[in-house]
Amino acid sequence: MAKTASISLRIEPAVKAQLEALYASFGISVTDAINIFLHTSLMEGGFPFQPKQPRYNPETEAAIQETKDILAGKIKAKSYANVKEMIEDLGLE
Numbered sequence: 001m002a003k004t005a006s007i008s009l010r011i012e013p014a015v016k017a018q019l020e021a022l023y024a025s026f027g028i029s030v031t032d033a034i035n036i037f038l039h040t041s042l043m044e045g046g047f048p049f050q051p052k053q054p055r056y057n058p059e060t061e062a063a064i065q066e067t068k069d070i071l072a073g074k075i076k077a078k079s080y081a082n083v084k085e086m087i088e089d090l091g092l093e
Contacts (some may be wrong), residue, residue: 016030
C-alpha cells in the first residue's frame with residue numbers, strides 16, 4: 001500500500017510562484033505547506049484559522065449598508081433631473 005496519495009489542484013501561475021517564494025523563505029515547499037495545513041485542520045477539527053469575510057473601512061461599510069437599505073426599500077435613493085443638479089447637491093461646483 002502506498003504511503004502517500006496525490007491531490008491535484010489548479011492555481012494561477014503567478015500565485016504559485018509567489019507561494020513557492022514565500023514558503024522557500026521558511027525552508028519548505030508548497031507541498032509541505034499544504035500538508036501542514038491539512039494536518040493542522042485534522043488536529044483542530046476544521047480550519048486552522050477562523051474564516052472571515054473581508055473587512056472594509058467604516059466609509060465603505062456605511063456605503064454598503066446604505067445600498068442594502070435602498071434595495072430593501074428602507075430608505076429612498078436620491079435621484080436627480082440632470083447632472084448639474086447632482087453636482088450642486090454634492091457640492092462639487
